[in-house]
Amino acid sequence: MAPSGGLRYFAGRLVTGAVTLWVVSVLVFSAVHLVPGGYPDIVLGPASSPQVREALRAEFGLDRPLVLQYLEWVRHVLTGDLGTSLGTGEPVSAQLMRRLPVTAELAGLSLALTVLAGVPLALLAGLSRGRFGRGLSRLVGSSAMSVPDFVLGSLLVFLFSRFSLGLPVGGYVPLAEDPVANLRSMALPALTLSVFGLALVVRTGRDAVAATFSSPHIAAALARGERIGQVTRHHVLRNAAIPVLTVLATYAGYLMGGAVIVENLFSLPGVAQAVLNAINGRDYATVQGLVLVAAAVFIAINLLADFAYGVVDPRIRAGHRG
Amino acid sequence: MSVLDHGPVDPAPVEPGRPPVVSARDVVVAYRTGHGRRAEQVHALKGVSLDIMPGQTLGVVGESGSGKTTLGRVLLGLVRPTSGQVLFDGLPVTGRGTARRLRGRLQVVLQNPDWSLNPTLHVWRSVAEPLAVTGRTARRARREAVADMLVLVGLDPALADRHPHQLSGGQRQRVAIARAMITRPDLIVFDEAVTALDVSVQTQVLNLIRDLQAERGFAALFISHDIAAVRYVSHGLAVTYHGQIVESGPVERFYDRAEHPYTRRLIGAMPTITKPTSTMQTTRPVSRREKDDLP
Amino acid sequence: MSAITASPASTGPPPAAAPRRHLPFHGDALSRLGLLLLIGFLLVAVFGAWLPLGDPEAVNAGPRLAAPSGRLWAGTDSLGRSVLPRLVEGIRTTFLLAGTAVMVTAAVSVLLGMMAAYYRGLVAELITRGADVLFAFPALLLAILLAAIVGPGAPGALISIVLICSPLMVRVVRAASLSVVDRDFVVAARVGGAGPGRILLVHLLPNIAGPAVVQATYALSVGMLLESGLSFLGLGLQPPSASLGSLVHEGAVYLPIAPWLVLIPGTLLTLAIMAVNLVGDGLRDALDVRGVEVRR
Amino acid sequence: MSAETGSAAPVLAATDLVIEYSTRNGPIRSLDQATLTVGSGQIVALVGESGSGKSTLGMATGRLLASNAVYAGGLLSVAGRPVYGPGAQGGEGLRALRREVLAFVFQNPVAALNPTMRIRRQMELAGPAGREARDGSSAAEALGEVGLTDVPRVLRSYPHELSGGMAQRVGIAMALRRRPRLLIADEPTAAVDATLRAQILNLLVSQCRDQGCALLLLTHDLHAVAQHTEQIAVMYGGRMVEHGPTAEVLGRPMHPYTRALVAALPGEERPGRRLEAIGGVPPVLHAGCPGCAFAPRCPDALPNCRDVRPADAAVAGRTLTCHLHPGEIGDPSAAPNDAGRPRATEAGRRHLDKEQEAAR
Amino acid sequence: AAGGGSPAKGPSGAQLVWGKSADADVLDPPAAGNATSWELLDLTYENLVGLDDGLKVVPELATSWDQISPTEYLFHLRKGVKFANGRELTADDVVGSLQRLIDPATASIWAGQLGIASVGADGDTRVRVKLLKPKTPFVAALAGSPAAVLPMKELKAGTFDPKKQLLGTGPFKAVAHSQGESWTFERNPYHWRTGVPAVDKLTVRIMPDDAARAAALRDGSVDFTTFEVPDSIRLLEGQANVKTVVQSTTDYYRVDVNATSSIFRDDRLREALALSIDREKIKNVALGGVGRASAAVPPAFAGVCDPATVPFGKPDAQRARQLVAAAGATGKTVEISTISLVPMSSPIAQVIQQNLQDAGLRVRIAALDIGAVMKRAYSGKDADFDLVVSWSAGYADPAMDLAWYDPELVGFNKGFVKPDPRLHSLILDGLATEPGDRRTKLFRDACERIAQNANIIPVVTKDAIVAYRSDTTSVSILPVEGYALPLRQLAEFEAK
Ligand SMILES: Nc1ncnc2c1ncn2[C@@H]1O[C@H](COP(=O)(O)OP(=O)(O)OP(=O)(O)O)[C@@H](O)[C@H]1O
Numbered sequence A: 001m002a003p004s005g006g007l008r009y010f011a012g013r014l015v016t017g018a019v020t021l022w023v024v025s026v027l028v029f030s031a032v033h034l035v036p037g038g039y040p041d042i043v044l045g046p047a048s049s050p051q052v053r054e055a056l057r058a059e060f061g062l063d064r065p066l067v068l069q070y071l072e073w074v075r076h077v078l079t080g081d082l083g084t085s086l087g088t089g090e091p092v093s094a095q096l097m098r099r100l101p102v103t104a105e106l107a108g109l110s111l112a113l114t115v116l117a118g119v120p121l122a123l124l125a126g127l128s129r130g131r132f133g134r135g136l137s138r139l140v141g142s143s144a145m146s147v148p149d150f151v152l153g154s155l156l157v158f159l160f161s162r163f164s165l166g167l168p169v170g171g172y173v174p175l176a177e178d179p180v181a182n183l184r185s186m187a188l189p190a191l192t193l194s195v196f197g198l199a200l201v202v203r204t205g206r207d208a209v210a211a212t213f214s215s216p217h218i219a220a221a222l223a224r225g226e227r228i229g230q231v232t233r234h235h236v237l238r239n240a241a242i243p244v245l246t247v248l249a250t251y252a253g254y255l256m257g258g259a260v261i262v263e264n265l266f267s268l269p270g271v272a273q274a275v276l277n278a279i280n281g282r283d284y285a286t287v288q289g290l291v292l293v294a295a296a297v298f299i300a301i302n303l304l305a306d307f308a309y310g311v312v313d314p315r316i317r318a319g320h321r322g
Numbered sequence B: 001m002s003v004l005d006h007g008p009v010d011p012a013p014v015e016p017g018r019p020p021v022v023s024a025r026d027v028v029v030a031y032r033t034g035h036g037r038r039a040e041q042v043h044a045l046k047g048v049s050l051d052i053m054p055g056q057t058l059g060v061v062g063e064s065g066s067g068k069t070t071l072g073r074v075l076l077g078l079v080r081p082t083s084g085q086v087l088f089d090g091l092p093v094t095g096r097g098t099a100r101r102l103r104g105r106l107q108v109v110l111q112n113p114d115w116s117l118n119p120t121l122h123v124w125r126s127v128a129e130p131l132a133v134t135g136r137t138a139r140r141a142r143r144e145a146v147a148d149m150l151v152l153v154g155l156d157p158a159l160a161d162r163h164p165h166q167l168s169g170g171q172r173q174r175v176a177i178a179r180a181m182i183t184r185p186d187l188i189v190f191d192e193a194v195t196a197l198d199v200s201v202q203t204q205v206l207n208l209i210r211d212l213q214a215e216r217g218f219a220a221l222f223i224s225h226d227i228a229a230v231r232y233v234s235h236g237l238a239v240t241y242h243g244q245i246v247e248s249g250p251v252e253r254f255y256d257r258a259e260h261p262y263t264r265r266l267i268g269a270m271p272t273i274t275k276p277t278s279t280m281q282t283t284r285p286v287s288r289r290e291k292d293d294l295p
Numbered sequence C: 001m002s003a004i005t006a007s008p009a010s011t012g013p014p015p016a017a018a019p020r021r022h023l024p025f026h027g028d029a030l031s032r033l034g035l036l037l038l039i040g041f042l043l044v045a046v047f048g049a050w051l052p053l054g055d056p057e058a059v060n061a062g063p064r065l066a067a068p069s070g071r072l073w074a075g076t077d078s079l080g081r082s083v084l085p086r087l088v089e090g091i092r093t094t095f096l097l098a099g100t101a102v103m104v105t106a107a108v109s110v111l112l113g114m115m116a117a118y119y120r121g122l123v124a125e126l127i128t129r130g131a132d133v134l135f136a137f138p139a140l141l142l143a144i145l146l147a148a149i150v151g152p153g154a155p156g157a158l159i160s161i162v163l164i165c166s167p168l169m170v171r172v173v174r175a176a177s178l179s180v181v182d183r184d185f186v187v188a189a190r191v192g193g194a195g196p197g198r199i200l201l202v203h204l205l206p207n208i209a210g211p212a213v214v215q216a217t218y219a220l221s222v223g224m225l226l227e228s229g230l231s232f233l234g235l236g237l238q239p240p241s242a243s244l245g246s247l248v249h250e251g252a253v254y255l256p257i258a259p260w261l262v263l264i265p266g267t268l269l270t271l272a273i274m275a276v277n278l279v280g281d282g283l284r285d286a287l288d289v290r291g292v293e294v295r296r
Numbered sequence D: 001m002s003a004e005t006g007s008a009a010p011v012l013a014a015t016d017l018v019i020e021y022s023t024r025n026g027p028i029r030s031l032d033q034a035t036l037t038v039g040s041g042q043i044v045a046l047v048g049e050s051g052s053g054k055s056t057l058g059m060a061t062g063r064l065l066a067s068n069a070v071y072a073g074g075l076l077s078v079a080g081r082p083v084y085g086p087g088a089q090g091g092e093g094l095r096a097l098r099r100e101v102l103a104f105v106f107q108n109p110v111a112a113l114n115p116t117m118r119i120r121r122q123m124e125l126a127g128p129a130g131r132e133a134r135d136g137s138s139a140a141e142a143l144g145e146v147g148l149t150d151v152p153r154v155l156r157s158y159p160h161e162l163s164g165g166m167a168q169r170v171g172i173a174m175a176l177r178r179r180p181r182l183l184i185a186d187e188p189t190a191a192v193d194a195t196l197r198a199q200i201l202n203l204l205v206s207q208c209r210d211q212g213c214a215l216l217l218l219t220h221d222l223h224a225v226a227q228h229t230e231q232i233a234v235m236y237g238g239r240m241v242e243h244g245p246t247a248e249v250l251g252r253p254m255h256p257y258t259r260a261l262v263a264a265l266p267g268e269e270r271p272g273r274r275l276e277a278i279g280g281v282p283p284v285l286h287a288g289c290p291g292c293a294f295a296p297r298c299p300d301a302l303p304n305c306r307d308v309r310p311a312d313a314a315v316a317g318r319t320l321t322c323h324l325h326p327g328e329i330g331d332p333s334a335a336p337n338d339a340g341r342p343r344a345t346e347a348g349r350r351h352l353d354k355e356q357e358a359a360r
Numbered sequence E: 001a002a003g004g005g006s007p008a009k010g011p012s013g014a015q016l017v018w019g020k021s022a023d024a025d026v027l028d029p030p031a032a033g034n035a036t037s038w039e040l041l042d043l044t045y046e047n048l049v050g051l052d053d054g055l056k057v058v059p060e061l062a063t064s065w066d067q068i069s070p071t072e073y074l075f076h077l078r079k080g081v082k083f084a085n086g087r088e089l090t091a092d093d094v095v096g097s098l099q100r101l102i103d104p105a106t107a108s109i110w111a112g113q114l115g116i117a118s119v120g121a122d123g124d125t126r127v128r129v130k131l132l133k134p135k136t137p138f139v140a141a142l143a144g145s146p147a148a149v150l151p152m153k154e155l156k157a158g159t160f161d162p163k164k165q166l167l168g169t170g171p172f173k174a175v176a177h178s179q180g181e182s183w184t185f186e187r188n189p190y191h192w193r194t195g196v197p198a199v200d201k202l203t204v205r206i207m208p209d210d211a212a213r214a215a216a217l218r219d220g221s222v223d224f225t226t227f228e229v230p231d232s233i234r235l236l237e238g239q240a241n242v243k244t245v246v247q248s249t250t251d252y253y254r255v256d257v258n259a260t261s262s263i264f265r266d267d268r269l270r271e272a273l274a275l276s277i278d279r280e281k282i283k284n285v286a287l288g289g290v291g292r293a294s295a296a297v298p299p300a301f302a303g304v305c306d307p308a309t310v311p312f313g314k315p316d317a318q319r320a321r322q323l324v325a326a327a328g329a330t331g332k333t334v335e336i337s338t339i340s341l342v343p344m345s346s347p348i349a350q351v352i353q354q355n356l357q358d359a360g361l362r363v364r365i366a367a368l369d370i371g372a373v374m375k376r377a378y379s380g381k382d383a384d385f386d387l388v389v390s391w392s393a394g395y396a397d398p399a400m401d402l403a404w405y406d407p408e409l410v411g412f413n414k415g416f417v418k419p420d421p422r423l424h425s426l427i428l429d430g431l432a433t434e435p436g437d438r439r440t441k442l443f444r445d446a447c448e449r450i451a452q453n454a455n456i457i458p459v460v461t462k463d464a465i466v467a468y469r470s471d472t473t474s475v476s477i478l479p480v481e482g483y484a485l486p487l488r489q490l491a492e493f494e495a496k
């Protein structure tokens, strides 16, 4: 009840996030090193001699005990150094800085599309009384939710490149270089990535609105003779926002996965694509660094969402569970 | 129903030499709540002692949060006392080996008729479950035992093949009682067992409990915040207030000779319907101060 | 592709419902449509192999990259294989793989979720934290890492789906179980001396079956999405085996000249996932599993 | 607004009201020709077992029934304005009625408040429209009137930060802010501590008295009723069975159901005495009841109780609906079953019988 | 990034865009093991010698060379060659580069290919190289990208880091790089060939997806690109202004057979396998008709080795089935591993799968990524696989090809190849023998021996496909390539 209740809630969430991140770091590290075959194998190719490969392992310190390698890595990460790519010697952070804008823009645009189109649609669907309206919104929602992004993306690529519909289907133009071309190049990828989220938001929002409408305090408000519009404004929106926020936070995780596919499909030089390449190239430092950052971002988004619930729903702040 | 004695409950004479079924000695239960700096202890029970004699019902009344449920749970071994001791048949109810020793000898009937039975089990399976747990009754004999039990609690044995949702609240509570009694336990705890029932059904169930006890002779702890109901089924009565027993004794004294002011207020708050109190003065709000003054 | 579907989580067992003698999903045309579709897919998956459609792996059954025609209904792929039997196989493997994964997921998560609810303290903490950590892993990245470790193919995809779908399901089961463990009948059983095994099996499991089944249905659709996503990245099923996702993957290169190689399996995949989702919705409504969001 | 108090029309008049709920398993008739009149400023209790239709009648006054509720006959008017029956209005008229004449207090006080909004804002939204609406002080006043002590803190709080008792006081304050003419309190004390019940009821009754607002108290707590209300209406099977001054009805119950109810109530027995419970369980109606709904459980049932509906009759200063008390004037056998009344179908009757058998 | 700094203003002249499938993973030439790196290194670095259109060695930084003894060579350096920073090339640069290459610390895969014992400057313009033993393909090996000449002075001074930067005497200099994304090259103003490069700026866009490169070519956002998937030709068919060229290479797909620890230990089964491999079918079905059947010496080295006449060169399904039955292996399961980095390994494996199944074996296909393949097949230790579909780099001399078959010479196949002393001596002889009939005969014998062993089975050549916009670009493509540089002549590409 005291204001510190909120603070404590937030602090608790932060600690949980940090612990999760640490565990993720251990997992990523071990996962990366569990992958069979190592960087030297990749770089030197099949025809190299085992001695040569050993020499290269030693050069990169890959022959030391894993625990030591891990501690070293964590020490660096804590000082803000994500390591350097084994192959090109480029700092992982530099690579990240280069690629993050692409992925961030992609995710941001998708999220914007999702929210801007999804929330009004969700309200509309949640408020619609008619059988037909509800059925239609459900059908559209289900089908949008069921189209795999790569199917949708492939379809868009096919349609737009085959019939020259005016939007590029690949390649990336940096925002700074040409904002218009940038937006045009991002339009289809962002659309592809946002459809699932849109469906998710509409569906969750619709259910949340409907559920809120059936809660006793709405009945109480209606019993006081308030108009439906008023009731919606005062009592429904905020309450229905909570599940939508939850789902948006989870959607962030989806965005990262979806980005792998969309970046691949539309040849966008984003982070997801880099992770995929780095895994294939056994570029440990890059994989570790990028996945860790991705997880951190995801955790951060979820934290933000947690804070947002705290703001929206005072019960959560106080540690009550709705 | 014919097997049951319809007469008034005679307080079963306490045989002098017989030890109590269960006894609590200076039981303290503290719950930890909150985390970190906010952690604090809630003392649900602050040194409670009581004995329940074989064949006797001890009624417990008190306002919400006064520790009634905790008391029941402690006696059942569900909650470990922070200090003090609970002895069942002279031995502790928690600790190594107690599970096996106590299996089937303790039972409970709880408040919520919607939740008192596993909704996915047929009635007979629910009732037979304690038998399955103790494993003392052959599988084939169980159904028969259930049928007998159902008759005993006044239910048609044909109900055995129904699911709980096909029963009324009162019927469900009867089934719960049947389940509690099937192992012939030494002690049954009734925690708000009739609170959620309608007046008419409530009295049916209260009568049933009285009758069954007279017949089977189990000891019982009957918990409710409704002093009228408690008084009606109990031999002895204990009033809890803020985790302590503030007054206890044979039930008769709670009809007119209650001493503790809190007890008197409890009884006073229960207006008689035939002589409606004409003014509201008798139940003027208790101020915070006044409440705190009570022990 | 992540394990979303957060809305259809739930608490509470299905409330007492009168026995229904109606057709499934009474008054819910869309769910019925979904069910019909799903049954259709399952029939194809189970019996498709006996249809005289030809060998899905026989190369050179026709000219390469032939368009759908009277003889080759769905055309041929880049190895001259007839696509139709491959589609049938794809449907089978997609359902089989996702289905197996979801069954494993359900088994593991139901057990863990119930334990997390029944045992408080360390066990619960470990399980819920573990789920949180898995949940904090971007799903597809996790799958890709795994595919790199165990190699691309069905086992990797299976493990990924299990790892990705489990956290949410554990949460759902735990939330549902939490609302059951304190119910009077569980307490009564404990007082009567019932052990954890009996309580989990007899008292918890049947009462959380509703939410668990609904969640498993959604997990199936997520599993199908994941499997196909992995296959699309070349990390799932390897040719000549076919899943709907790997068919899209194989066909993707030929999109400009042989769009049917992508569009047909893509559409089938979408329909299959949609059928599962619709059935999930229907189950959710029919079992009245409330859409309570599960939060960390 | 209180000027209207004197107007002739009763604040609530229900006549032969029939409401059904359509469910998967067929209709459930929750009001089966319920008749009830509440005069201006009267404090009336409506008692009956669970499922007897109290809440349905209560919510029907504001046309606030669940969406599966179906109006199937009869009349209901509030302060002279029809709510069900000919001339019933919807839309703005209905909302105006809810705003100006009616107020509700619900069973779960915390759930009836918006969990995400501070009390102050909720009080403001619920307050009378116009000038004073934004005025925090009037909200504070309203809270002071219901006996809350730390008003500023309450205004700052969110609902979950209040105890059940506090929340119910807030609920009452909200309900009474617009000076309604009829307050419907549906089990307002079911969710609060036993020792607080009396306080809350006291508060409700005294506030209504002070404002001249009629109170319809829905409850099954006969103790509470005995102490606080002037009039009592006993409901059974969707119908009023006995209605009259509380002291009279409880002190000298005439309907077998009321009598059984009072007799079954623990509290006044002498130590060791046995109470007589009513056997069986209340019915769930699927169609109009052909006779008296209580007949199957009634120890004194006459041969025609099961299939002839008793009519309302004025007996000993109260309204009774029972064949055993056909009324001071009129012939018992003539009253029921006039053509206008809905007749039970065969199926409905069979179902009813089954239900009652099951109850044994 | 390589080249460092922001892109220079750049001359406003002609420019081209190259859509490349993968970025370099290593920039230091001696350490670079993959052709995908070589393609980029070749733009900025040069070697002592180069290759011409007939895979013959031609002068590059060396104008000529003398073979003083079977193990000693003297190279005469070209004068007036400058690095992209304007400094003149010296013999020390060449000596230093080669010494660095053979230094075990560099871990260059090329050290073995060269077999150098020592290098020294002989005056300012000559470099003397001594070999460990006679090695005929030595000069040809010097044309390989790892043998590039680096600016050793800057390297030693620490002003140039070969791991992160590119600085050579080649036609281009790198001005900007985003790993995995793009490169920008500009003309090296100091380059010694006049008129080279023909454009002022070259942008390399890294586009891993074949379909994306095809699309980019179609909409003109890249000017030229290469494909490994032969069907790309079909993808671009009928597209106005897009031309495709197939370039023969000395590379070929091969099947590695585990003859030490799989059921293919049994000679009969290897023979059955060899007889089941239908090269024509693989070419037509899996490779869309692109490529030529190959034996251990690829057809680019004409007249050495005819795949149709070597043992088991002609498919014989019936005999294969008999052999499988005789070995008692009918119904047994074998696994073909494909390598995800080699896109065509999967379709090839699928055709082989069919043929093997016809022979009575059950066949599974498992895709391994390169790391897993290295671990399970090419670690030099105990192999853990049945069959792998892989490919061999033929380079520029048949002797280099044949070396791949000898576990004594290359460590990677020790785990799965049965030692064959006869083959070993044939290959050693071939390496040391001067060009001529005797050498050809040795090669032919080796070729047959290899076919007979069926331990590593060459299948079909792995030709390169170059596609370009004919409206924007005029290209010159060699008919044959040996070091996997289909765009070896890139510096001469012109923008229209
Ligand atoms: N598991 C628990 N953790 C923390 N505090 C608890 C717990 N259970 C009970 N308490 C606290 O202990 C005190 C006694 O609770 P208990 O449930 O025994 O009261 P009660 O008399 O049964 O109340 P009621 O009539 O509401 O059932 C209360 O203050 C309660 O908040």
Ligand SMILES: Nc1ncnc2c1ncn2[C@@H]1O[C@H](COP(=O)(O)OP(=O)(O)OP(=O)(O)O)[C@@H](O)[C@H]1O
Residues within 6 Å of the ligand: D021, D022, D023, D028, D029, D030, D048, D049, D050, D051, D052, D053, D054, D055, D056, D057, D066, D068, D069, D220, D284, D285
């Ligand atoms: N929305 C609904 N749908 C179907 N049946 C309903 C609905 N609401 C109430 N009923 C049924 O109508 C009958 C009367 O219900 P009502 O809520 O009016 O009773 P009540 O007297 O208020 O009972 P309680 O004391 O339990 O509140 C009951 O049988 C109930 O099951």
Ligand SMILES: [Mg+2]
Residues within 6 Å of the ligand: B068, B069, B070
């Ligand atoms: Mg309690």
Ligand SMILES: [Mg+2]
Residues within 6 Å of the ligand: D054, D055, D056, D186
């Ligand atoms: Mg009610």
